Amino acid sequence: MKLTLHVWRQKNRDDKGRIEIYDANNVSPEMSFLEMLDVVNEELTLKGVDPIHFDHDCREGICGMCSMVINGVAHGPQPGTTVCQLHMRHFRDGDHVYVEPWRARAFPLIKDLTVDRGALDRIIAAGGFVSVNTGGTPDGNALPIPKDNAERSMDAAACIGCGACVAACPNASAMLFVAAKVAHLAYLPQGQVERERRVTAMIAQMDAEQFGSCTNHYECEAVCPKNISVENIAKMNREYAKALATRERKASGGGF
Ligand code: FES
Numbered sequence: 001m002k003l004t005l006h007v008w009r010q011k012n013r014d015d016k017g018r019i020e021i022y023d024a025n026n027v028s029p030e031m032s033f034l035e036m037l038d039v040v041n042e043e044l045t046l047k048g049v050d051p052i053h054f055d056h057d058c059r060e061g062i063c064g065m066c067s068m069v070i071n072g073v074a075h076g077p078q079p080g081t082t083v084c085q086l087h088m089r090h091f092r093d094g095d096h097v098y099v100e101p102w103r104a105r106a107f108p109l110i111k112d113l114t115v116d117r118g119a120l121d122r123i124i125a126a127g128g129f130v131s132v133n134t135g136g137t138p139d140g141n142a143l144p145i146p147k148d149n150a151e152r153s154m155d156a157a158a159c160i161g162c163g164a165c166v167a168a169c170p171n172a173s174a175m176l177f178v179a180a181k182v183a184h185l186a187y188l189p190q191g192q193v194e195r196e197r198r199v200t201a202m203i204a205q206m207d208a209e210q211f212g213s214c215t216n217h218y219e220c221e222a223v224c225p226k227n228i229s230v231e232n233i234a235k236m237n238r239e240y241a242k243a244l245a246t247r248e249r250k251a252s253g254g255g256f
Pocket residue numbers: 055056057058059060061062063064065066082083084085160
């Protein structure tokens with residue numbers, strides 16, 4: 001296969017940036033999208049051209065590093081698929097393919113297709129963890145958890161923090177990411193001790209990072225490579241309302 005790539009090139013945050021056109025020759029349908037970019041980069045390097053900078057790590061769909069918009073869709077045309085797991089058989093010989101970085105104020109561009117997603121790490125640092133001592137690994141049946149809760153928690157925990165939800169949202173909202181992290185722990189007994197503190201701290205950090213608000217476009221759910229449901233956003237909103245009500249009750253000296 002031969003493809004024509006239209007790739008966003010930008011030296012740094014201050015550079016204006018532009019689309020540049022490259023030929024991708026000898027593309028095998030079995031290659032992943034990143035492997036195809038590796039081949040293009042090899043040719044560029046041999047010609048003395050600065051290779052295309054892009055993020056990647058595991059190349060197995062688990063780390064959330066690969067982040068690019070392909071033909072206008074975060075992670076490209078295959079639903080439930082990260083860029084590293086997207087194979088070239090989903091494109092046709094002669095296709096023109098447009099490749100751009102995540103675009104959001106909270107994700108400042110570093111170079112070409114690489115952006116700084118540290119804002120998501122700072123949201124996790126604000127509360128996306130369990131800091132109480134949970135002891136050693138208990139027997140699987142020592143702490144009964146309703147099956148429904150266990151499944152909802154596991155589904156939310158599938159979020160790999162890639163930021164596609166932000167890139168796809170017209171408001172650049174990180175609500176799906178934050179909601180997945182909040183819901184994951186709110187459904188489990190181990191997450192109860194810090195439940196209220198967690199949701200208020202994570203939402204405060206999300207706002208401080210200048211992510212937009214959710215206005216129910218559902219684009220986040222459509223592009224999420226792990227099929228995280230927007231139901232988690234409703235769960236987070238309920239958690240937040242409960243946390244604020246509890247805080248107010250405590251401040252006014254009320255009991256439970
Ligand atoms: S490189 Fe790890 S998820 Fe794509």
